[in-house]
Every structure is written in structure tokens, then in C-alpha cells.
Amino acid sequence: xxxxxxxxxxxxxxxxxxxxxxxxxxxxxxxxxxxxxxxxxxxxxxxxxxxxxxxxxxxxxxxxxxxxxxxxxxxxxxxxxxxxxxxxxxxxxxxxxxxxxxxxxxxxxxxxxxxxxxxxxxxxxxxxxxxxxxxxxx
Numbered sequence: 001x002x003x004x005x006x007x008x009x010x011x012x013x014x015x016x017x018x019x020x021x022x023x024x025x026x027x028x029x030x031x032x033x034x035x036x037x038x039x040x041x042x043x044x045x046x047x048x049x050x051x052x053x054x055x056x057x058x059x060x061x062x063x064x065x066x067x068x069x070x071x072x073x074x075x076x077x078x079x080x081x082x083x084x085x086x087x088x089x090x091x092x093x094x095x096x097x098x099x100x101x102x103x104x105x106x107x108x109x110x111x112x113x114x115x116x117x118x119x120x121x122x123x124x125x126x127x128x129x130x131x132x133x134x135x136x137x138x
Contacts (some may be wrong), residue, residue, distance in 0.1 A: 002087055045104040053102040060097045061123050067126045076135035088127045095123040 011027035045053070065072055075087045099119055100107075107113055 004027055041101070042104045042106060045102060057095075057099055057119070060098055060127060064094065065091055065127060065134065066134045067133050072131050072134045073138040074087070076131065076138070084131070088124070088131055091127040091131075092120065096120050099123075 009029050010025065012025040014020070014023040014025070026051050072087065099116055103112060103116065107116060
């Protein structure tokens with residue numbers, strides 16, 4: 001698979017020193033055979049540059065409400081705090097899911113945890129502000 005993904009290759013040999021015998025176990029090889037495996041996706045994401053993953057995430061966070069501006073206007077025109085909250089939380093949940101995917105479906109280390117938490121806060125504030133701005137423009 002071009003060096004991406006994950007697999008296991010196990011072999012063993014048992015030596016009985018007092019009897020001078022050797023027993024070999026047939027090597028076992030198992031590799032991920034589909035791109036839809038979470039392990040494959042995780043390994044593939046981690047093989048990509050962290051810088052470009054962050055840039056991609058920022059672009060998606062910034063453009064998602066703008067690309068869905070007609071929907072934002074329609075929801076905001078209902079004059080319902082619950083609908084507006086659901087819309088902003090929906091955008092933020094998409095942002096969070098994408099960040100988790102781009103982090104390789106794992107959060108390892110304090111730095112990554114803090115970075116994701118700050119990113120979620122900034123995304124939520126941005127979603128609120130941009131949705132309010134789009135509503136004002138309409």
C-alpha cells in the first residue's frame with residue numbers, strides 16, 4: 001500500500017537448549033486491506049504534514065458557514081435562539097470531528113489536547129460571530 005497503513009509480521013523460534021532441538025512457528029502476516037479501516041485512516045493522516053492538516057482545518061472552519069450562507073440566513077430568519085444555537089453547535093461539531101480526524105483519530109499528549117481544545121473554542125466563537133455577521137448582511 002505504498003508505505004501507508006499498518007500491519008503486523010510475527011515469527012518465532014523455540015529452542016530447547018538441553019535437547020538441542022529447534023521448533024519454528026510459521027510466520028504470521030496480517031495487513032490492513034481496506035482504506036476504510038480506522039487504523040488505516042489514522043496511519044495515513046499521521047503520515048501527512050501537521051502544518052498542512054492545520055491549514056486545511058482552518059480553511060474548512062472559515063469557509064463552511066460562508067458556503068452555507070443561504071442556510072444560515074434561513075435559520076436566523078426564524079428568530080429562534082434554539083435554532084441558532086443548534087446551527088452554531090452543528091458547525092462546531094463538524095469542526096471538532098474534522099479536527100479529530102485530521103489528528104489521526106487519536107489525541108496523544110498534552111500539547112495536542114490543549115491545541116484541540118483551543119481550536120474548538122476558537123471555532124465556536126468564530127461560528128457564532130460569522131453567523132451573526134451573515135445574518136446582519138442579509
